[in-house]
Amino acid sequence: MARKSRHSPTFPSFSLVFSLLFLLTPPLSTAGRHDYGDALRKSILFFEGQRSGKLPPDQRIKWRRDSALRDGATAGVDLTGGYYDAGDNIKFGFPMAFTTTMLSWSVIDFGKSMGPELNNAVKAVRWGTDYLLKVTAVADGVYVQVGDPYSDHNCWERPEDMDTLRSVYKIDRAHPGSDVAGETAAALAAGSIVFRSRDPAYSRLLLDRAVKVFEFADTHRGAYSSSLHSAVCPFYCDVNGYQDELLWGAAWLHKASRRREYREYIVRNEVVLRAGDTINEFGWDNKHAGINVLISKEVLMGKAPDLKSFQFNADGFICSVLPGISHPQVQYSPGGLIFKAGGSNMQHVTSLSFLLLAYSNYLSHANRAVPCGETSASPALLKRLAKRQVDYILGDNPLEMSYMVGYGARYPRRIHHRASSLPSVKAHPARIGCKAGSRYFLSPNPNPNVLVGAVVGGPNISDAFPDSRPFFQESEPTTYINAPLVGLLGYFSAHP
Incomplete structure (x- = not known):
């Protein structure tokens, strides 16, 4: 990718003011109606619907059952x-680690605002970190995927019925994956x-493991989509390169451990690992904007x-x-939604909005x-812009549709999600085979x-939305859409 300019753009102030007035003013028919606490509860509940493995006694989404109880058996682990990352039955380690990092960041920055939902948010983090401890238990390697994606995507079946290949994929010295390993180290450090x-004992375990995984990622450099191309591409192929995940992992390790070696690593590798590239990208593949915002907190505190x-980049x-x-690279729909080219646009909406809110808080504490260009963006303005995006998701949009399942009177009913779209085991105890699910x-x-709390990929650039399973880019929910939203809703539930 081409290197982006490090200079702030200039633009006509009238255009900016007019656009801000339009995009920050909610529709009169819907302004102020949202129950952010209810949306927060539902956004966290969604993760229980995505759980794989043996479900705990306090599982609240009752139509799900135990699944994939032999994962890893073919590798003896x-x-x-x-x-499960989305509407399929694969466990992709790259987006799962990013999801865990963002759930952790949500708790770290906004947990105090979550009230009674904080405990559920922490449980969601732990479901992720428990698994990441398992996949990193081997020396000099990480298990990064369970399930053959081609076999899985050839079927439409419940996770409880799975009979597709549960192949295990691993990175190691000979097959490096600094991207997924770096993100896994970040998730473990953030969780700590x-x-x-x-x-405290669990926290130390997470941090110690993060240190080892990061050392492996940095020592054996390479992209996992080169080492495991046939398994991870085109599903979660690392288009952006692994360099950003090394900086991201080091940033979280420094935040978690306060060890000078990680700060020195960041300073030493800032240019080499391209900290200033694509500064308006943030998601499971590209961490640049997140790196700059995360590190800027210390800069703004004068430390x-x-x-x-990094503050300049932020x-x-x-x-x-x-x-x-x-x-x-960043557009807005006529209805005011952030839009970036590619599928599952809501992942950009929630992740970029999270950074707007987090940075606004850092700026507030620094009083700047x-x-x-010709104007300035105040912390209050950034909060309003983030809130406008959240409100759009919850129903303040041209279709007056909530894009969170189960929230509001009108929401997507035909989401691209196997477990949600097939009869539950309780309703239909008999197995539903690979192709038998096609009619559903x-x-x-x-x-x-109803997969309560699931946020789908969302409308297109024209604010149009097909409530239809085959339109997966619009109708499929993902964990990495919801994870940043947990933090946003936590804050706005206490600061409506």
Whole structure:
């Protein structure tokens, strides 16, 4: 990818002001109606519907049952547990680790605002970290995927009925994967912060493992989509390269351990690992905007003048996503939704909005705003922009549809999700075979099981949405859409 400019863009102030007024003003018919606490509860509940393995006694989504109880057996290891990433039955380690990192960041920054839902958010983190401990238990390697994606995608069946190949894929010295290993180290380190006071022994275990996994990622460099191309591409192919995950992992390890070696690593590798690239990208594949915002917190607190360039990049990120700037990579729909090219747009909406909110808090504590050309972006403005995106998801949009399943009067009923769209085991105890599920996939009927809290890929650039299973880019929910949203909803539930 081409290197992006490190200079904040300039633009006509009138365009910016007009765009901000439009995009930050909610529709009169829906303004102020949202129950963010209810949406928060549901956004966390969704993760229980994505659980793999042996379900605990306090499982709240009752139409799900135990599944994939022999995962890892072909490799002689226990790889049960974790999350299915989306509407299929594969456990992809790269997006699962990112999901865990973002759930942890949500708790770290916004847990104090979550009230009674904080405990459920912490449980969601632990379901992820427990699994990541299993996949990293081997020396000099990480198990990064369970399930053959081609076999799985050839079927439409419940996770409880799975008879597709549960192949196990691993990175090691000969087959490196610094991207997925770096993200896994970040997730373990972030999780260690969540449990630092709640469970000190578990926290130490997570941090110690994060250190080892990061060392492996850094020592044996390479992209996992090169080592395991046939298994991970085109599903979660690392298009952006592994360099950002090394910086991301080091940033979280520094935050978790306070060890000087990680700070020195960041300073030493900032240019080599391209910290200033694609500053308005943030998701399971590209961590650049997240790295800059995360590291900037210390800079804004006056503790890290040697990391000032990361704050400069973070400011550039803010300017590049403000409405009114004609930036080729960040657009807004007529209804005011952040839109980036590619599938599952809501992943960009929630992740970028999370960064807007997190950075606005860091700026508030430092009593500063972001200079953007002829104007400046205040912390309050960034909060309003993030809130406008959340409100769009919850129903303040041209279709007046909530894109969170189970929230509001109108929401997607035919989501691209196997377990939700097939009759539950309780309703239909007999096994439903690989191809027998096709009639449910093609049915015009609503899904029989409501996957409460699931946020789908969302509408297109014109705010249009087909509530139809075959349109998977719009109708499929993912864990990495919801994970940043947990933090956003936590904050707005306490600061509506």
